[in-house]
Amino acid sequence: DDVDVQRDQFLRINNSKPLPRGLVTELLPEVNSPLPPRLALKKIPSALCDLLNQDKKSPFYRLIKRPSAKDKRRESEVVTDTVVIKMIEDSLTNPSGCLFPYRNIATGEYDQAAIWAVLNTFWSAVEQVFPDAWGKPPTASRLMHGVGIRSLGKLMDRIMASIDPFGERAVATAAKELKLIAPACHWTSGTWEDLGGIPWNQLQNLHKHQAMLSNYLIRTYLEQRGRV
Numbered sequence: 001d002d003v004d005v006q007r008d009q010f011l012r013i014n015n016s017k018p019l020p021r022g023l024v025t026e027l028l029p030e031v032n033s034p035l036p037p038r039l040a041l042k043k044i045p046s047a048l049c050d051l052l053n054q055d056k057k058s059p060f061y062r063l064i065k066r067p068s069a070k071d072k073r074r075e076s077e078v079v080t081d082t083v084v085i086k087m088i089e090d091s092l093t094n095p096s097g098c099l100f101p102y103r104n105i106a107t108g109e110y111d112q113a114a115i116w117a118v119l120n121t122f123w124s125a126v127e128q129v130f131p132d133a134w135g136k137p138p139t140a141s142r143l144m145h146g147v148g149i150r151s152l153g154k155l156m157d158r159i160m161a162s163i164d165p166f167g168e169r170a171v172a173t174a175a176k177e178l179k180l181i182a183p184a185c186h187w188t189s190g191t192w193e194d195l196g197g198i199p200w201n202q203l204q205n206l207h208k209h210q211a212m213l214s215n216y217l218i219r220t221y222l223e224q225r226g227r228v
Helices: 003-014 021-030 037-054 067-072 082-093 111-129 146-162 169-178 207-227
Strands: none
Touching: 037 082, 037 111, 082 111, 082 146, 111 146, 111 169, 146 169, 146 207
């Protein structure tokens, strides 16, 4: 009769098939009982994805698609939730990630307020620096595509490692850093000449393209920062 037990069993039974993975991930924040390690690792990223989508102060407010909202989907929802969750998960689990310090591996606890501040700061700066590419469908802007979100997530690890997310000028400072790479980006038109001349709309959410783009953005950022 306990709803939490029902939810927990529902997830465990349907984790492999046939439930869509996105729906399983979306349900995780509501589960209060212990979860298998693989699922537990996605619980906090999924909860943060929800917060980014629902908080009016978030740059991702109402931009993220979630499986349960299929029947009432808004036209503004252009970013796939699994991409956002993976971006957060990558930073939380990689020792070089800017979110990694806010995770206590021994206890499994997270400083959710600090993680939220980092994410909100960086992506608010992204929205400021690339206003013409923000909030558009992935077909019109590769910034909102999986390859753009994941690659900028890697750059986030570099930029936010030295910025206090609770500082008064945190967003402005992050935006200043992002402006160093802005001239080299082609989110909505043009060609990425340094990536072999690939057209802006041919970048795909593939490991190869993610690696190419993230390496290029980080390399450009470090080169430009060295000249400042």
